[in-house]
Amino acid sequence: MKKISKIFSFVAFAMAVTIMPNVYATETLVGSGQSVTDLSTAFSSAQDNDTIKLDSDITLTTEAKVDSSKHLTLDLNGHKVTGPSTGYAFNNEGTLTIKDSSETKNGSIECTTEGNNSSCVRSAGTLSVSDVTINSTFVALKNEPNGNMTVTNSNIKSTYGNTDSGAIFSYGKTTINNSVIESPARNGIAIYALQHNGVESSVTVQNNSTVKGGWDALL
Numbered sequence: 001m002k003k004i005s006k007i008f009s010f011v012a013f014a015m016a017v018t019i020m021p022n023v024y025a026t027e028t029l030v031g032s033g034q035s036v037t038d039l040s041t042a043f044s045s046a047q048d049n050d051t052i053k054l055d056s057d058i059t060l061t062t063e064a065k066v067d068s069s070k071h072l073t074l075d076l077n078g079h080k081v082t083g084p085s086t087g088y089a090f091n092n093e094g095t096l097t098i099k100d101s102s103e104t105k106n107g108s109i110e111c112t113t114e115g116n117n118s119s120c121v122r123s124a125g126t127l128s129v130s131d132v133t134i135n136s137t138f139v140a141l142k143n144e145p146n147g148n149m150t151v152t153n154s155n156i157k158s159t160y161g162n163t164d165s166g167a168i169f170s171y172g173k174t175t176i177n178n179s180v181i182e183s184p185a186r187n188g189i190a191i192y193a194l195q196h197n198g199v200e201s202s203v204t205v206q207n208n209s210t211v212k213g214g215w216d217a218l219l
Helices: 002-017 039-045
Strands: 027-030 051-054 064-066 071-075 080-082 090-094 095-099 107-112 119-123 126-130 133-135 141-143 148-152 157-159 168-170 173-177 180-183 189-193 202-206 210-213 216-218
Touching: 027 039, 039 051, 039 064, 051 133, 051 173, 080 216, 090 107, 095 119, 107 119, 119 126, 119 133, 126 141, 148 168, 168 173, 189 202
Parallel strands: 027 051, 051 071, 064 090, 071 095, 080 107, 090 119, 095 126, 107 133, 119 141, 126 148, 133 157, 141 168, 148 173, 157 180, 168 189, 173 202, 180 210, 189 216
Antiparallel strands: 180 189, 189 210, 210 216
């Protein structure tokens, strides 16, 4: 009976090892001198909790997407991401952190697309932006209903000149910490917050943040 018990314990242990998920996060360098040069591919290939770190400036041709099951970090590392000609630069359905670990804090995202289904960063999950600059000719950051977005130590700017949108367009919960949010065009709106299908939108601006628009700071 004792021998059977030992065999059963070994089998149970083997099964536990087999079904245990990979919990080891990795860091992938992306850039012109690296084995991975395409940022969209790096995002689609990344595993949960991985970090994608830029080694050079990058131009996206298609959106970089975070699936709902993933927690990913993008480290701009002092470099610039230029968005694609249409659609989103980054489309987050899960949890995405965008940061700049470089000493200079020159990391930026630049986008020139306008119209529906376009912005620098669109998030339907949890988004954290820190120590970066995001410039857009339309919406820089879009926060969907039930989304949770936090912006810290960052500069977010839109040059869009109509009152139907903003540098930040938020249906969900948005928190601004020690950041500058601006849309300086004549009819520009810095933060455009809107209730959607009964879901309340909330915006908290704190810790020495500046919010300014040519038309209004917050609408």
